[in-house]
Amino acid sequence: xxxxxxxxxxxxxxxxxxxxxxxxxxxxxxxxxxxxxxxxxxxxxxxxxxxxxxxxxxxxxxxxxxxxxxxxxxxxxxxxxxxxxxxxxxxxxxxxxxxxxxxxxxxxxxxxxxxxxxxxxxxxxxxxxxxxxxxxxxxxxxxxxxxxxxxxxxxxxxxxxxxxxxxxxxxxxxxxxxxxxxxxxxxxxxxxxxxxxxxxxxxxxxxxxxxxxxxxxxxxxxxxxxxxxxxxxxxxxxxxxxxxxxxxxxx
Amino acid sequence: xxxxxxxxxxxxxxxxxxxxxxxxxxxxxxxxxxxxxxxxxxxxxxxxxxxxxxxxxxxxxxxxxxxxxxxxxxxxxxxxxxxxxxxxxxxxxxxxxxxxxxxxxxxxxxxxxxxxxxxxxxxxxxxxxxxxxxxxxxxxxxxxxxxxxxxxxxxxxxxxxxxxxxxxxxxxxxxxxxxxxxxxxxxxxxxxxxxxxxxxxxxxxxxxxxxxxxxxxxxxxxx
Numbered sequence: 001x002x003x004x005x006x007x008x009x010x011x012x013x014x015x016x017x018x019x020x021x022x023x024x025x026x027x028x029x030x031x032x033x034x035x036x037x038x039x040x041x042x043x044x045x046x047x048x049x050x051x052x053x054x055x056x057x058x059x060x061x062x063x064x065x066x067x068x069x070x071x072x073x074x075x076x077x078x079x080x081x082x083x084x085x086x087x088x089x090x091x092x093x094x095x096x097x098x099x100x101x102x103x104x105x106x107x108x109x110x111x112x113x114x115x116x117x118x119x120x121x122x123x124x125x126x127x128x129x130x131x132x133x134x135x136x137x138x139x140x141x142x143x144x145x146x147x148x149x150x151x152x153x154x155x156x157x158x159x160x161x162x163x164x165x166x167x168x169x170x171x172x173x174x175x176x177x178x179x180x181x182x183x184x185x186x187x188x189x190x191x192x193x194x195x196x197x198x199x200x201x202x203x204x205x206x207x208x209x210x211x212x213x214x215x216x217x218x219x220x221x222x223x224x225x226x227x228x229x230x231x232x233x234x235x236x237x238x239x240x241x242x243x244x245x246x247x248x249x250x251x
Numbered sequence: 252x253x254x255x256x257x258x259x260x261x262x263x264x265x266x267x268x269x270x271x272x273x274x275x276x277x278x279x280x281x282x283x284x285x286x287x288x289x290x291x292x293x294x295x296x297x298x299x300x301x302x303x304x305x306x307x308x309x310x311x312x313x314x315x316x317x318x319x320x321x322x323x324x325x326x327x328x329x330x331x332x333x334x335x336x337x338x339x340x341x342x343x344x345x346x347x348x349x350x351x352x353x354x355x356x357x358x359x360x361x362x363x364x365x366x367x368x369x370x371x372x373x374x375x376x377x378x379x380x381x382x383x384x385x386x387x388x389x390x391x392x393x394x395x396x397x398x399x400x401x402x403x404x405x406x407x408x409x410x411x412x413x414x415x416x417x418x419x420x421x422x423x424x425x426x427x428x429x430x431x432x433x434x435x436x437x438x439x440x441x442x443x444x445x446x447x448x449x450x451x452x453x454x455x456x457x458x459x460x461x462x463x464x465x466x467x468x469x470x471x472x473x474x
Contacts, residue, residue: 082377082379086379087374087375089375095376095390098471106389107379107381110389156378158379
Protein backbone atom coordinates (compact mmCIF):
# COMPACT_ATOMS: atom_id res chain seq x y z
CA UNK A 1 0.00 0.00 0.00
CA UNK A 2 1.08 3.54 -0.72
CA UNK A 3 0.25 6.28 1.71
CA UNK A 4 1.11 9.96 1.72
CA UNK A 5 0.26 12.03 4.78
CA UNK A 6 0.36 15.81 5.16
CA UNK A 7 3.08 16.14 2.58
CA UNK A 8 4.47 19.63 2.06
CA UNK A 9 7.32 20.94 -0.03
CA UNK A 10 8.70 24.43 -0.30
CA UNK A 11 11.57 25.73 -2.37
CA UNK A 12 13.09 28.66 -0.51
CA UNK A 13 10.03 30.59 0.57
CA UNK A 14 7.65 29.26 -2.09
CA UNK A 15 5.44 26.36 -1.08
CA UNK A 16 4.74 24.04 -3.97
CA UNK A 17 2.88 21.34 -2.07
CA UNK A 18 0.63 22.44 0.80
CA UNK A 19 -0.48 19.30 2.57
CA UNK A 20 -1.17 16.32 0.33
CA UNK A 21 -2.95 13.21 1.58
CA UNK A 22 -3.19 10.20 -0.69
CA UNK A 23 -3.79 6.49 -0.39
CA UNK A 24 -3.24 4.01 -3.16
CA UNK A 25 -4.19 0.36 -2.90
CA UNK A 26 -2.14 -2.34 -4.50
CA UNK A 27 -2.96 -2.74 -8.18
CA UNK A 28 -4.53 0.69 -8.49
CA UNK A 29 -3.63 3.31 -11.07
CA UNK A 30 -3.71 6.90 -9.92
CA UNK A 31 -3.44 9.65 -12.49
CA UNK A 32 -2.47 13.13 -11.38
CA UNK A 33 -3.63 15.99 -13.57
CA UNK A 34 -3.52 19.74 -13.17
CA UNK A 35 -2.28 22.94 -14.76
CA UNK A 36 1.45 23.44 -15.15
CA UNK A 37 3.07 24.65 -11.95
CA UNK A 38 0.43 22.91 -9.87
CA UNK A 39 3.03 20.68 -8.20
CA UNK A 40 2.25 17.39 -10.01
CA UNK A 41 5.84 16.53 -10.85
CA UNK A 42 7.07 17.70 -7.46
CA UNK A 43 4.56 15.40 -5.78
CA UNK A 44 5.80 12.46 -7.82
CA UNK A 45 9.44 13.30 -7.15
CA UNK A 46 8.75 13.59 -3.42
CA UNK A 47 7.59 9.96 -3.39
CA UNK A 48 11.12 8.73 -4.09
CA UNK A 49 12.87 11.66 -2.44
CA UNK A 50 14.40 13.02 -5.63
CA UNK A 51 12.91 16.11 -4.06
CA UNK A 52 13.17 15.90 -0.31
CA UNK A 53 9.77 16.83 1.14
CA UNK A 54 9.73 19.62 3.69
CA UNK A 55 7.42 17.67 5.97
CA UNK A 56 5.03 14.75 5.97
CA UNK A 57 5.13 10.98 5.79
CA UNK A 58 5.57 8.72 2.78
CA UNK A 59 4.89 4.99 3.03
CA UNK A 60 5.53 2.67 0.11
CA UNK A 61 5.34 -1.05 0.79
CA UNK A 62 7.72 -1.78 3.64
CA UNK A 63 9.43 1.60 3.59
CA UNK A 64 8.15 4.49 5.62
CA UNK A 65 9.93 7.82 5.93
CA UNK A 66 8.86 10.76 8.02
CA UNK A 67 10.20 14.10 6.83
CA UNK A 68 10.67 17.02 9.18
CA UNK A 69 11.50 20.64 8.31
CA UNK A 70 15.20 21.50 8.49
CA UNK A 71 16.17 17.93 9.13
CA UNK A 72 17.95 15.81 6.56
CA UNK A 73 16.36 12.38 6.27
CA UNK A 74 18.70 9.47 7.00
CA UNK A 75 20.45 8.16 3.89
CA UNK A 76 19.46 4.62 4.76
CA UNK A 77 15.77 5.56 4.90
CA UNK A 78 15.93 7.43 1.60
CA UNK A 79 17.61 4.47 -0.13
CA UNK A 80 15.05 2.06 1.30
CA UNK A 81 12.23 4.29 0.06
CA UNK A 82 13.75 4.60 -3.40
CA UNK A 83 14.08 0.87 -3.73
CA UNK A 84 10.30 0.56 -3.40
CA UNK A 85 9.53 2.54 -6.53
CA UNK A 86 10.67 2.77 -10.13
CA UNK A 87 10.58 6.05 -11.99
CA UNK A 88 9.97 6.83 -15.65
CA UNK A 89 11.17 10.30 -16.60
CA UNK A 90 9.80 12.74 -19.14
CA UNK A 91 13.22 12.96 -20.84
CA UNK A 92 13.89 9.20 -20.40
CA UNK A 93 17.33 9.75 -18.83
CA UNK A 94 18.65 6.45 -20.13
CA UNK A 95 22.33 5.83 -19.43
CA UNK A 96 23.93 6.69 -22.80
CA UNK A 97 27.07 4.61 -22.22
CA UNK A 98 25.04 1.45 -21.65
CA UNK A 99 23.08 -0.60 -24.19
CA UNK A 100 19.34 -1.07 -23.71
CA UNK A 101 20.09 -4.38 -22.02
CA UNK A 102 22.71 -2.88 -19.70
CA UNK A 103 20.32 -0.08 -18.78
CA UNK A 104 17.80 -2.65 -17.60
CA UNK A 105 20.49 -4.72 -15.81
CA UNK A 106 22.12 -1.83 -13.93
CA UNK A 107 19.73 -1.57 -10.98
CA UNK A 108 19.44 -5.33 -10.66
CA UNK A 109 23.19 -5.81 -10.43
CA UNK A 110 24.27 -2.79 -8.36
CA UNK A 111 21.22 -2.36 -6.15
CA UNK A 112 19.54 -5.76 -5.98
CA UNK A 113 22.91 -7.60 -6.09
CA UNK A 114 21.58 -10.12 -8.56
CA UNK A 115 24.09 -12.33 -10.39
CA UNK A 116 24.74 -11.07 -13.92
CA UNK A 117 23.25 -13.99 -15.81
CA UNK A 118 20.04 -13.76 -13.79
CA UNK A 119 19.89 -10.01 -14.31
CA UNK A 120 20.43 -10.46 -18.05
CA UNK A 121 17.64 -13.04 -18.31
CA UNK A 122 15.26 -10.77 -16.45
CA UNK A 123 16.31 -7.73 -18.50
CA UNK A 124 15.63 -9.60 -21.74
CA UNK A 125 12.25 -10.64 -20.40
CA UNK A 126 11.40 -7.02 -19.53
CA UNK A 127 12.60 -5.77 -22.91
CA UNK A 128 10.37 -8.37 -24.55
CA UNK A 129 7.48 -7.09 -22.47
CA UNK A 130 7.95 -3.57 -23.88
CA UNK A 131 8.45 -5.02 -27.38
CA UNK A 132 12.17 -4.39 -27.69
CA UNK A 133 13.83 -7.78 -27.31
CA UNK A 134 15.45 -7.32 -30.74
CA UNK A 135 17.02 -3.98 -29.74
CA UNK A 136 18.73 -5.24 -26.56
CA UNK A 137 22.21 -4.40 -27.84
CA UNK A 138 21.37 -0.95 -29.19
CA UNK A 139 22.70 2.16 -27.48
CA UNK A 140 20.10 4.77 -26.53
CA UNK A 141 21.10 7.15 -29.33
CA UNK A 142 20.32 4.42 -31.85
CA UNK A 143 16.71 4.22 -30.61
CA UNK A 144 13.70 6.41 -31.34
CA UNK A 145 12.19 8.47 -28.53
CA UNK A 146 9.36 6.00 -28.11
CA UNK A 147 11.78 3.08 -27.94
CA UNK A 148 13.96 4.92 -25.44
CA UNK A 149 10.97 5.57 -23.23
CA UNK A 150 9.99 1.90 -23.39
CA UNK A 151 13.51 0.96 -22.28
CA UNK A 152 12.98 3.51 -19.50
CA UNK A 153 9.84 1.66 -18.43
CA UNK A 154 11.67 -1.69 -18.48
CA UNK A 155 14.47 -0.14 -16.41
CA UNK A 156 11.99 1.20 -13.85
CA UNK A 157 10.43 -2.25 -13.51
CA UNK A 158 13.79 -4.02 -13.25
CA UNK A 159 14.15 -3.45 -9.50
CA UNK A 160 10.77 -5.10 -8.78
CA UNK A 161 9.21 -1.97 -7.34
CA UNK A 162 5.96 -1.84 -5.38
CA UNK A 163 5.06 1.29 -7.29
CA UNK A 164 5.80 2.70 -10.73
CA UNK A 165 6.03 6.47 -11.07
CA UNK A 166 5.52 8.09 -14.47
CA UNK A 167 6.49 11.74 -14.78
CA UNK A 168 4.82 12.96 -17.99
CA UNK A 169 6.12 9.93 -19.87
CA UNK A 170 4.92 11.05 -23.30
CA UNK A 171 5.43 14.82 -23.15
CA UNK A 172 8.79 14.73 -24.94
CA UNK A 173 7.57 12.41 -27.71
CA UNK A 174 6.43 13.08 -31.24
CA UNK A 175 2.66 12.45 -31.52
CA UNK A 176 3.09 9.30 -33.59
CA UNK A 177 5.36 7.77 -30.95
CA UNK A 178 3.04 8.52 -28.02
CA UNK A 179 0.78 5.60 -28.83
CA UNK A 180 3.41 2.86 -28.48
CA UNK A 181 4.36 4.12 -25.03
CA UNK A 182 0.78 4.48 -23.84
CA UNK A 183 0.08 0.95 -25.06
CA UNK A 184 2.83 -0.42 -22.81
CA UNK A 185 1.56 1.54 -19.82
CA UNK A 186 -1.99 0.35 -20.48
CA UNK A 187 -0.82 -3.26 -20.51
CA UNK A 188 0.92 -2.76 -17.19
CA UNK A 189 -2.31 -1.34 -15.75
CA UNK A 190 -4.21 -4.39 -16.93
CA UNK A 191 -1.60 -6.61 -15.29
CA UNK A 192 -2.41 -5.00 -11.97
CA UNK A 193 0.71 -2.91 -11.45
CA UNK A 194 0.41 -0.15 -8.90
CA UNK A 195 1.13 3.07 -10.72
CA UNK A 196 1.05 6.80 -10.28
CA UNK A 197 1.05 8.77 -13.51
CA UNK A 198 1.41 12.46 -14.16
CA UNK A 199 0.13 13.16 -17.66
CA UNK A 200 -1.53 15.63 -19.97
CA UNK A 201 -3.12 12.88 -22.08
CA UNK A 202 -6.70 13.19 -20.80
CA UNK A 203 -8.20 10.49 -22.99
CA UNK A 204 -5.55 8.06 -21.81
CA UNK A 205 -6.01 9.17 -18.19
CA UNK A 206 -9.71 8.49 -18.41
CA UNK A 207 -9.30 4.96 -19.69
CA UNK A 208 -6.32 3.81 -17.61
CA UNK A 209 -7.00 5.41 -14.22
CA UNK A 210 -8.84 3.89 -11.31
CA UNK A 211 -8.74 7.28 -9.68
CA UNK A 212 -7.88 10.77 -10.81
CA UNK A 213 -6.49 13.52 -8.67
CA UNK A 214 -6.68 17.14 -9.77
CA UNK A 215 -3.87 19.16 -8.26
CA UNK A 216 -3.81 22.94 -8.29
CA UNK A 217 -1.77 25.38 -6.26
CA UNK A 218 -0.18 22.56 -4.31
CA UNK A 219 -3.43 21.10 -2.97
CA UNK A 220 -5.76 18.35 -4.14
CA UNK A 221 -8.78 20.13 -5.59
CA UNK A 222 -10.77 17.04 -6.40
CA UNK A 223 -10.31 13.33 -6.35
CA UNK A 224 -12.45 10.53 -7.73
CA UNK A 225 -12.99 7.86 -10.35
CA UNK A 226 -12.47 9.16 -13.91
CA UNK A 227 -16.13 9.03 -14.92
CA UNK A 228 -17.09 11.17 -11.98
CA UNK A 229 -14.24 13.63 -12.28
CA UNK A 230 -14.60 14.11 -16.01
CA UNK A 231 -18.40 13.55 -16.14
CA UNK A 232 -19.75 15.29 -13.04
CA UNK A 233 -16.99 17.33 -11.45
CA UNK A 234 -18.01 18.66 -8.03
CA UNK A 235 -15.63 21.58 -7.82
CA UNK A 236 -15.83 24.76 -9.85
CA UNK A 237 -12.02 24.69 -10.23
CA UNK A 238 -12.21 21.25 -11.83
CA UNK A 239 -14.88 22.37 -14.31
CA UNK A 240 -12.75 25.38 -15.17
CA UNK A 241 -9.64 23.24 -15.77
CA UNK A 242 -11.58 20.75 -17.89
CA UNK A 243 -13.25 23.40 -20.01
CA UNK A 244 -9.83 24.96 -20.61
CA UNK A 245 -8.62 21.59 -21.90
CA UNK A 246 -11.71 21.25 -24.09
CA UNK A 247 -11.07 24.66 -25.61
CA UNK A 248 -7.48 23.78 -26.32
CA UNK A 249 -8.33 20.48 -28.01
CA UNK A 250 -10.91 22.24 -30.21
CA UNK A 251 -8.38 24.71 -31.55
CA UNK B 252 90.60 10.44 -41.41
CA UNK B 253 87.55 11.97 -43.04
CA UNK B 254 85.86 15.10 -41.77
CA UNK B 255 82.87 14.69 -39.44
CA UNK B 256 79.81 15.96 -41.23
CA UNK B 257 76.63 17.33 -39.70
CA UNK B 258 74.92 14.14 -40.73
CA UNK B 259 77.45 12.10 -38.75
CA UNK B 260 76.90 14.24 -35.68
CA UNK B 261 73.16 13.88 -36.13
CA UNK B 262 73.22 10.11 -36.42
CA UNK B 263 75.80 9.70 -33.65
CA UNK B 264 73.79 11.78 -31.21
CA UNK B 265 70.37 10.43 -32.10
CA UNK B 266 70.66 7.20 -30.15
CA UNK B 267 72.02 8.75 -26.93
CA UNK B 268 69.28 11.39 -27.08
CA UNK B 269 66.55 8.82 -27.71
CA UNK B 270 67.95 6.71 -24.86
CA UNK B 271 67.78 9.68 -22.49
CA UNK B 272 64.23 10.24 -23.64
CA UNK B 273 63.22 6.64 -23.08
CA UNK B 274 65.14 6.24 -19.83
CA UNK B 275 64.03 9.50 -18.19
CA UNK B 276 61.54 11.64 -20.13
CA UNK B 277 59.08 8.80 -20.75
CA UNK B 278 59.05 7.32 -17.21
CA UNK B 279 59.03 10.81 -15.69
CA UNK B 280 55.98 11.66 -17.79
CA UNK B 281 54.14 8.38 -17.24
CA UNK B 282 54.71 8.16 -13.49
CA UNK B 283 53.92 11.83 -12.91
CA UNK B 284 50.78 11.69 -15.03
CA UNK B 285 49.50 8.52 -13.35
CA UNK B 286 50.08 9.87 -9.85
CA UNK B 287 48.79 13.27 -10.94
CA UNK B 288 45.55 11.78 -12.25
CA UNK B 289 44.88 9.99 -8.98
CA UNK B 290 45.55 13.24 -7.15
CA UNK B 291 43.36 15.13 -9.64
CA UNK B 292 40.46 12.73 -9.12
CA UNK B 293 40.69 12.95 -5.33
CA UNK B 294 40.96 16.73 -5.48
CA UNK B 295 37.97 17.02 -7.83
CA UNK B 296 35.87 14.84 -5.52
CA UNK B 297 37.01 16.84 -2.51
CA UNK B 298 35.99 20.08 -4.21
CA UNK B 299 32.56 18.64 -5.01
CA UNK B 300 32.17 17.25 -1.50
CA UNK B 301 29.59 18.52 0.99
CA UNK B 302 32.29 18.59 3.64
CA UNK B 303 33.40 22.20 3.73
CA UNK B 304 36.94 21.72 5.11
CA UNK B 305 37.67 19.14 2.42
CA UNK B 306 36.41 21.38 -0.39
CA UNK B 307 38.37 24.28 1.10
CA UNK B 308 41.62 22.30 1.35
CA UNK B 309 41.29 21.21 -2.28
CA UNK B 310 40.66 24.79 -3.36
CA UNK B 311 43.72 25.98 -1.44
CA UNK B 312 45.96 23.39 -3.09
CA UNK B 313 44.74 24.32 -6.58
CA UNK B 314 45.22 28.01 -5.78
CA UNK B 315 48.86 27.53 -4.73
CA UNK B 316 49.87 25.28 -7.62
CA UNK B 317 48.17 27.28 -10.34
CA UNK B 318 49.37 30.59 -8.97
CA UNK B 319 53.09 29.82 -8.88
CA UNK B 320 55.52 28.83 -11.67
CA UNK B 321 56.26 25.13 -12.06
CA UNK B 322 59.98 25.87 -12.25
CA UNK B 323 59.87 27.65 -8.90
CA UNK B 324 57.92 24.75 -7.37
CA UNK B 325 60.56 22.30 -8.61
CA UNK B 326 63.34 24.47 -7.12
CA UNK B 327 61.56 24.63 -3.78
CA UNK B 328 61.19 20.85 -3.67
CA UNK B 329 64.73 20.00 -4.79
CA UNK B 330 66.87 22.91 -3.61
CA UNK B 331 64.65 24.38 -0.90
CA UNK B 332 63.40 21.47 1.17
CA UNK B 333 66.91 20.19 2.12
CA UNK B 334 67.28 23.20 4.43
CA UNK B 335 64.34 21.74 6.37
CA UNK B 336 66.19 18.44 6.46
CA UNK B 337 64.06 16.96 3.69
CA UNK B 338 66.39 15.53 1.03
CA UNK B 339 64.80 14.13 -2.09
CA UNK B 340 66.71 12.73 -5.07
CA UNK B 341 66.38 14.59 -8.34
CA UNK B 342 64.13 12.11 -10.11
CA UNK B 343 61.57 11.66 -7.30
CA UNK B 344 61.67 15.40 -6.65
CA UNK B 345 60.73 15.99 -10.28
CA UNK B 346 57.97 13.35 -10.04
CA UNK B 347 56.54 15.09 -6.98
CA UNK B 348 56.60 18.49 -8.66
CA UNK B 349 55.01 17.32 -11.88
CA UNK B 350 52.39 15.18 -10.11
CA UNK B 351 51.31 18.12 -7.96
CA UNK B 352 50.96 20.20 -11.10
CA UNK B 353 48.94 17.60 -13.01
CA UNK B 354 46.83 17.05 -9.88
CA UNK B 355 45.85 20.72 -9.66
CA UNK B 356 45.14 21.40 -13.32
CA UNK B 357 43.65 17.95 -13.91
CA UNK B 358 41.27 18.27 -10.97
CA UNK B 359 39.62 21.27 -12.58
CA UNK B 360 39.20 19.33 -15.81
CA UNK B 361 37.68 16.36 -13.99
CA UNK B 362 35.45 18.56 -11.86
CA UNK B 363 34.16 20.36 -14.93
CA UNK B 364 33.51 17.04 -16.70
CA UNK B 365 31.55 15.69 -13.74
CA UNK B 366 29.49 18.86 -13.50
CA UNK B 367 28.80 18.74 -17.25
CA UNK B 368 26.87 15.45 -16.99
CA UNK B 369 23.13 16.24 -16.94
CA UNK B 370 21.40 16.13 -13.55
CA UNK B 371 18.94 13.58 -14.99
CA UNK B 372 21.70 10.97 -15.02
CA UNK B 373 22.15 11.31 -11.26
CA UNK B 374 18.39 11.18 -10.78
CA UNK B 375 17.99 8.08 -12.93
CA UNK B 376 20.70 6.33 -10.91
CA UNK B 377 19.17 7.47 -7.62
CA UNK B 378 15.72 6.36 -8.75
CA UNK B 379 17.07 2.82 -9.08
CA UNK B 380 18.23 3.04 -5.47
CA UNK B 381 21.93 3.63 -6.14
CA UNK B 382 24.01 5.43 -3.54
CA UNK B 383 25.92 8.58 -4.43
CA UNK B 384 29.14 6.59 -4.76
CA UNK B 385 27.53 3.94 -6.97
CA UNK B 386 25.98 6.61 -9.19
CA UNK B 387 29.33 8.36 -9.46
CA UNK B 388 31.30 5.23 -10.25
CA UNK B 389 28.85 3.48 -12.57
CA UNK B 390 27.00 6.30 -14.28
CA UNK B 391 28.70 9.68 -13.95
CA UNK B 392 32.45 9.02 -14.15
CA UNK B 393 32.33 6.84 -17.29
CA UNK B 394 30.50 9.65 -19.07
CA UNK B 395 32.72 12.34 -17.55
CA UNK B 396 35.77 10.37 -18.75
CA UNK B 397 34.67 10.80 -22.33
CA UNK B 398 34.28 14.55 -21.88
CA UNK B 399 37.67 14.88 -20.23
CA UNK B 400 39.75 12.97 -22.80
CA UNK B 401 40.61 15.98 -25.01
CA UNK B 402 41.54 18.41 -22.20
CA UNK B 403 43.42 15.73 -20.24
CA UNK B 404 45.32 14.77 -23.40
CA UNK B 405 46.32 18.42 -23.61
CA UNK B 406 47.72 18.21 -20.08
CA UNK B 407 49.49 14.98 -20.88
CA UNK B 408 51.17 16.42 -23.97
CA UNK B 409 52.12 19.59 -22.08
CA UNK B 410 53.65 17.42 -19.40
CA UNK B 411 55.91 15.63 -21.90
CA UNK B 412 57.44 18.97 -22.76
CA UNK B 413 57.39 20.34 -19.20
CA UNK B 414 59.59 17.44 -18.10
CA UNK B 415 62.45 19.33 -19.79
CA UNK B 416 62.38 21.53 -16.68
CA UNK B 417 63.78 18.52 -14.79
CA UNK B 418 67.07 19.30 -16.51
CA UNK B 419 67.45 22.09 -13.97
CA UNK B 420 67.27 19.49 -11.20
CA UNK B 421 70.19 17.54 -12.71
CA UNK B 422 67.97 14.82 -14.16
CA UNK B 423 69.65 13.67 -17.37
CA UNK B 424 66.47 13.57 -19.39
CA UNK B 425 66.22 14.38 -23.07
CA UNK B 426 66.90 18.11 -22.90
CA UNK B 427 69.73 17.79 -20.37
CA UNK B 428 71.33 15.19 -22.60
CA UNK B 429 71.04 17.60 -25.51
CA UNK B 430 72.83 20.26 -23.49
CA UNK B 431 75.63 17.83 -22.67
CA UNK B 432 76.12 16.81 -26.30
CA UNK B 433 75.97 20.43 -27.45
CA UNK B 434 78.71 21.31 -24.98
CA UNK B 435 80.90 18.60 -26.53
CA UNK B 436 80.29 19.11 -30.26
CA UNK B 437 79.14 22.73 -30.23
CA UNK B 438 76.36 22.41 -32.79
CA UNK B 439 73.45 23.99 -30.86
CA UNK B 440 71.12 24.41 -33.85
CA UNK B 441 71.54 20.83 -34.96
CA UNK B 442 71.38 19.17 -31.55
CA UNK B 443 68.51 21.21 -30.13
CA UNK B 444 66.54 20.65 -33.34
CA UNK B 445 67.15 16.96 -32.88
CA UNK B 446 65.94 17.22 -29.28
CA UNK B 447 62.82 19.00 -30.54
CA UNK B 448 62.27 16.26 -33.09
CA UNK B 449 62.31 13.56 -30.44
CA UNK B 450 59.80 15.50 -28.30
CA UNK B 451 57.70 15.81 -31.43
CA UNK B 452 57.80 12.04 -31.98
CA UNK B 453 56.72 11.37 -28.38
CA UNK B 454 53.87 13.87 -28.60
CA UNK B 455 52.72 12.51 -31.95
CA UNK B 456 52.39 9.05 -30.47
CA UNK B 457 50.29 10.52 -27.66
CA UNK B 458 48.07 12.41 -30.09
CA UNK B 459 47.44 9.16 -31.95
CA UNK B 460 46.57 7.43 -28.69
CA UNK B 461 44.17 10.27 -27.88
CA UNK B 462 42.40 9.70 -31.18
CA UNK B 463 42.04 5.98 -30.40
CA UNK B 464 40.66 6.75 -26.97
CA UNK B 465 38.16 9.24 -28.35
CA UNK B 466 37.05 6.72 -30.93
CA UNK B 467 36.53 4.15 -28.16
CA UNK B 468 34.35 6.55 -26.18
CA UNK B 469 32.46 7.62 -29.30
CA UNK B 470 30.78 4.22 -29.53
CA UNK B 471 27.84 5.63 -27.61
CA UNK B 472 28.14 9.26 -28.59
CA UNK B 473 25.15 11.17 -29.84
CA UNK B 474 27.08 13.87 -31.65
